[in-house]
Amino acid sequence: MSETIVQLEDVSVFQRENLILNEINLEVKKGEFVYVIGKTGSGKSSFMKTLYADLPLKQGKGKIVDFDLKTMQEKDIPFLRRKLGIVFQxxxxxxxxxxxxxxxxxxxxxxxxxxxxxxxxxxxxxxxxxxxxxxxxxxxxxxxxxxxxxxxxxxxxxxPELILADEPTGNLDPQTSVEVMKVLQEINENGRTIIMATHDYALILKYPHKTLKCDGSKIFEVIQKAI
Structure with missing residues (x-):
């Protein structure tokens, strides 16, 4: 198993025929914790769905836990998902x-x-x-x-080699969100790689990690400013 868990090169994300995100270049290494932020409708969930092969990768190159998203067959998807842990809102x-x-x-x-x-x-x-x-x-x-x-x-x-958490605190009150976040932190500290989509900026400030923002059909890294 390579140290790179996710590698995307010039990836575009589509919902049916609609282009949601394009020119995504991303590398996530083993043990990293990465946030994906952005307004509702900015493409966070579509991005996550592409990673666990709910949306097919039509354009660009993508590897995740040693699976090629571009060439993946329907029959391979269950095997990919066994190497992923997916947490929903x-x-x-x-x-x-x-x-x-x-x-x-x-x-x-x-x-x-x-x-x-x-x-x-x-x-x-x-x-x-x-x-x-x-x-x-x-x-x-x-x-x-x-x-x-x-x-x-x-x-x-x-x-799993990678946990994908799509708005895991979206339905929780602030105190409970922090408790759930502590659990994810601990899992990450024990060596698991986590990609978490969220719009909970309070959590991001409390637990800073590499942060990617979806905005204007692009994903780019943002540097967090402490408040």
Whole structure:
């Protein structure tokens, strides 16, 4: 595995026929934490969707965790996503089952079969996000912050090389956002690479990292000014 996790050269991002972003050149190395910021509608989510192959890469060159986004076939997408952890704004937990079974569902879907190993893995990831005692609860019994912690635990199940977090604090109040951010920080400090789309500027100032801005169909690095 190379030290470069994401490499984009002259990439354009399309939604169907509409050009959203163009001339993207980006390198993300192992262990980096990168923010993607920009107004609603500036292309943050389309950019993230291109990285996890929800939107096809039509123009430019793109490699992510050693997969070529340009030449990728439909059948390769599940294998790419096993090397990624994806965290969404709206948690995407299955409401009809408890947290342990939510996580077990993902493990089974990605090829795990040994129930003992699955239980150990579930316990390990829930411990990482401070939710070890909550596995028997159903999503509706948890606060928004707790649900997002579970979503982060789910993203860690297959030891991803890269975590893509798309507005992970978008539905949370400021205090809860900070708690979730601390979890992501810790995961990053343990060597995981994270790309996080956000419009929460307070968090960016509190936890400064490399920051890319989507604006006027371009992505460029911005230098954060301390306030």
């Amino acid at each position: 709206d948690f995407k937990l299955l409401l009809d089952r408890n947290i342990n079974n939510n996580l077990k569902f993902v493990l089974k879907a990605t090829g795990w079969t040994d129930s003992g190993k699955m239980e150990n893995k579930i316990e390990e990831v829930l411990e990482k996000v401070g939710m070890k005692t909550k596995g028997f609860k159903f999503p509706h019994e948890l606060s928004g912050g707790e649900q997002q912690r579970v979503a982060i635990a789910r993203a860690l199940l297959n030891d």
